[in-house]
Amino acid sequence: MKTLHPASVAVRSLSRSLNTGFLFFVVGIVASPGGNGTDLLSVFGLVAIGIVVGIVYEFAYYRRFRYELTGDTFDVTSGVLARRDRELPLGRIQNVDIRQNVVGRVLGIAAVHIETAGGGQTEVSLQYVAEAEAHRLRRQLRRGGSAPGAESADERARDADTEDEFEPTADEDVLFEIRPHELAILSVFTIDPGASLLGGIALSFASGLDPMALVPTDRFAWLPGPESGLFALAWGILLFLLAAWLISAALTFTRYYGFRLTRADDELYYERGLLQRYSGTIPLEKVQTLTISESIPFRWFGYAALSVETAGYAPGQSDSRGTESAIPLADADRVGELARAIEPFGPTDLESPPNRARERYAVRYLLVVAGLVGLAYALARYTSVVNRWYVLAAFAVVVPFAAHLKWSSRGYRIDDRYFLTRTGFWRRTTKVVPYYRVQAVIHSATIFQRRRRLASVTADTASSATLLGRAATAYDVDSDRGLEMQADIEERLQDRLRARQRQRTADRWVRDSSDTTDDDSAVENDDVQ
Amino acid sequence: MERLTPRVRVVWLGLALARAAIFGGLIVGAAVGLTRTDFWESAPDVLVPAAVAIAVGLALLRVFVAWRRYGVWRFELRDDDLYIERGVFTRVKTVVPYVRVQHVDSRRSPLERTTGLATVVIYTAGSRSSDVSIPGLTPTRAEDLQESLRELAIESEGEDAV
Numbered sequence: 001m002k003t004l005h006p007a008s009v010a011v012r013s014l015s016r017s018l019n020t021g022f023l024f025f026v027v028g029i030v031a032s033p034g035g036n037g038t039d040l041l042s043v044f045g046l047v048a049i050g051i052v053v054g055i056v057y058e059f060a061y062y063r064r065f066r067y068e069l070t071g072d073t074f075d076v077t078s079g080v081l082a083r084r085d086r087e088l089p090l091g092r093i094q095n096v097d098i099r100q101n102v103v104g105r106v107l108g109i110a111a112v113h114i115e116t117a118g119g120g121q122t123e124v125s126l127q128y129v130a131e132a133e134a135h136r137l138r139r140q141l142r143r144g145g146s147a148p149g150a151e152s153a154d155e156r157a158r159d160a161d162t163e164d165e166f167e168p169t170a171d172e173d174v175l176f177e178i179r180p181h182e183l184a185i186l187s188v189f190t191i192d193p194g195a196s197l198l199g200g201i202a203l204s205f206a207s208g209l210d211p212m213a214l215v216p217t218d219r220f221a222w223l224p225g226p227e228s229g230l231f232a233l234a235w236g237i238l239l240f241l242l243a244a245w246l247i248s249a250a251l252t253f254t255r256y257y258g259f260r261l262t263r264a265d266d267e268l269y270y271e272r273g274l275l276q277r278y279s280g281t282i283p284l285e286k287v288q289t290l291t292i293s294e295s296i297p298f299r300w301f302g303y304a305a306l307s308v309e310t311a312g313y314a315p316g317q318s319d320s321r322g323t324e325s326a327i328p329l330a331d332a333d334r335v336g337e338l339a340r341a342i343e344p345f346g347p348t349d350l351e352s353p354p355n356r357a358r359e360r361y362a363v364r365y366l367l368v369v370a371g372l373v374g375l376a377y378a379l380a381r382y383t384s385v386v387n388r389w390y391v392l393a394a395f396a397v398v399v400p401f402a403a404h405l406k407w408s409s410r411g412y413r414i415d416d417r418y419f420l421t422r423t424g425f426w427r428r429t430t431k432v433v434p435y436y437r438v439q440a441v442i443h444s445a446t447i448f449q450r451r452r453r454l455a456s457v458t459a460d461t462a463s464s465a466t467l468l469g470r471a472a473t474a475y476d477v478d479s480d481r482g483l484e485m486q487a488d489i490e491e492r493l494q495d496r497l498r499a500r501q502r503q504r505t506a507d508r509w510v511r512d513s514s515d516t517t518d519d520d521s522a523v524e525n526d527d528v529q
Numbered sequence: 530m531e532r533l534t535p536r537v538r539v540v541w542l543g544l545a546l547a548r549a550a551i552f553g554g555l556i557v558g559a560a561v562g563l564t565r566t567d568f569w570e571s572a573p574d575v576l577v578p579a580a581v582a583i584a585v586g587l588a589l590l591r592v593f594v595a596w597r598r599y600g601v602w603r604f605e606l607r608d609d610d611l612y613i614e615r616g617v618f619t620r621v622k623t624v625v626p627y628v629r630v631q632h633v634d635s636r637r638s639p640l641e642r643t644t645g646l647a648t649v650v651i652y653t654a655g656s657r658s659s660d661v662s663i664p665g666l667t668p669t670r671a672e673d674l675q676e677s678l679r680e681l682a683i684e685s686e687g688e689d690a691v
Binding site: 117311438439440441442443444445446447450460461462471483486487490493494497 | 609610616618619620621622623624625626628629653654655656661
């Protein structure tokens with residue numbers, strides 16, 4: 001049984017006491033006696049109690065926390081008030097991530113997060129262990145996981161112990177390293193949703209919490225009343241966007257600085273981060289879906305991104321953003337090559353939806369324009385905000401182009417071993433789903449789709465990133481063709497499963513007949529899902 | 530293709546009416562409240578009749594959907610997969626291979642217990658949309674179905690369904 005790194009008490013209680021200290025600070029402010037004047041002494045007393053409680057708790061947490069890597073499970077015993085014993089079968093581990101923030105890098109400690117499929121959150125977090133221990137754990141967890149039952153537990157444990165010090169760099173080949181210009185383009189054009197919030201906060205501090213302080217009122221004092229108000233508003237929005245953009249660029253830059261993706265036999269290993277170091281493994285045998293996305297500014301420069309989804313991260317898990325992405329940005333050709341190295345799918349020339357789909361989009365957009373015009377008319381009729389309501393009808397000119405673009409960016413392909421779908425004009429995403437990963441095939445037709453004999457076919461997988469309909473869906477295919485596709489995907493799924501089953505029996509037979517258990521344990525990737 | 534027990538319409542109609550009553554009560558109540566009190570001085574006279582009309586219209590729609598749903602609902606235990614067809618406005622046809630079934634629940638709400646019906650829920654490791662439930666089964670049929678799904682899932686065996 002091993003314990004966490006002793007320094008984790010200090011780091012954890014620092015962050016914990018910031019929390020509890022703040023909580024008690026608030027409690028102190030609210031509950032302090034004396035009406036309008038708060039009693040500083042009692043507030044600070046409470047804060048001190050909060051900090052002490054935090055430190056004591058963290059010390060107890062450290063004393064209680066034990067983990068152990070056995071032959072085929074990873075056991076964790078933890079909990080101060082409520083105790084918990086957890087056993088993770090190594091074969092079920094999906095991802096192992098290592099995170100290090102600035103403090104951790106100074107102290108040489110790292111957090112290890114272990115993900116399995118199912119469950120709402122990270123299954124095991126070791127906060128924190130020594131850096132070397134973290135990397136040793138990552139290697140051993142994966143090694144144990146990729147060869148279940150091949151060796152006896154004792155053998156493997158012994159094996160693991162003797163190999164502690166060796167970095168297996170020899171068989172790691174670098175698949176991808178981000179180049180400076182790629183990082184620059186990525187930073188400049190990525191819009192980080194968190195950055196707008198940070199930008200707002202930064203701006204409000206810069207202005208001394210008075211938004212009008214940043215507006216150079218004297219510059220356009222010559223403008224008449226309402227215009228100057230509008231101008232001030234536009235100025236404020238411009239400043240805000242600028243701040244958000246700068247922060248977003250800086251965040252993206254530090255996040256993906258030094259991005260490196262390597263492959264060591266059956267798993268991908270990534271490293272990234274300037275201030276905070278992130279690294280982790282993506283086992284190739286657990287890959288559910290590949291997503292190639294080409295957002296609009298990047299597509300113009302011929303760049304694309306690749307993300308690899310496993311079943312490890314729960315949907316909506318806040319910090320999973322980025323961890324699943326295999327390549328943040330690279331040449332579209334390189335991305336295609338790399339994706340094919342992971343899953344050897346064929347060409348990506350796709351079948352387009354029928355022309356009826358394009359008509360459908362045109363009608364849909366026309367309806368939107370009509371709705372807008374109607375709204376403008378209502379506004380013009382009942383208020384005096386809008387005068388020329390009919391101007392909005394000019395948008396109708398754009399409709400055919402928009403409909404065509406939407407139509408032409410959609411497509412699908414029933415490959416030999418993969419189901420490919422593509423959708424999105426602004427953010428064109430191509431999904432590659434191996435048939436043996438399909439969980440269910442859903443053929444759905446809304447009332448509007450049925451009018452035109454269209455349907456959408458979704459191949460659902462156990463991927464984590466299926467929030468907001470991100471599953472692989474072929475939109476608006478011909479209804480009958482959709483039924484065919486559904487049957488086809490299902491049939492190929494059964495075929496692939498049978499093939500893998502045969503493979504497995506053959507493997508087992510080979511293993512049983514010849515007693516060389518050590519050698520074929522490495523080849524037998526197909527065994528675990 | 531197997532159809533549901535016709536009695537399931539009672540359950541659906543009951544639910545539809547209950548929901549319509551709650552929603553209708555809310556909007557009609559709000560309209561009456563607005564006209565009676567002086568929150569909105571110049572409340573138009575049509576407010577209450579309009580609210581009633583909306584409530585009745587929605588209730589009729591719900592009842593229609595509940596009635597129609599029975600006509601659409603079909604399921605079949607095929608060789609390798611479970612096939613389900615459903616949906617009044619959006620017609621959904623789902624194929625769930627037995628290999629992917631994680632576990633099977635059978636469930637009876639109070640309304641279902643009074644009408645002597647049961648629901649079977651089939652879970653997969655996929656996203657929410659691929660968990661399917663088959664309502665409107667007689668308790669014995671639900672038990673049978675659960676049993677045979679369990680057997681089919683074991684039979685198709687294999688990997689750990691992720």
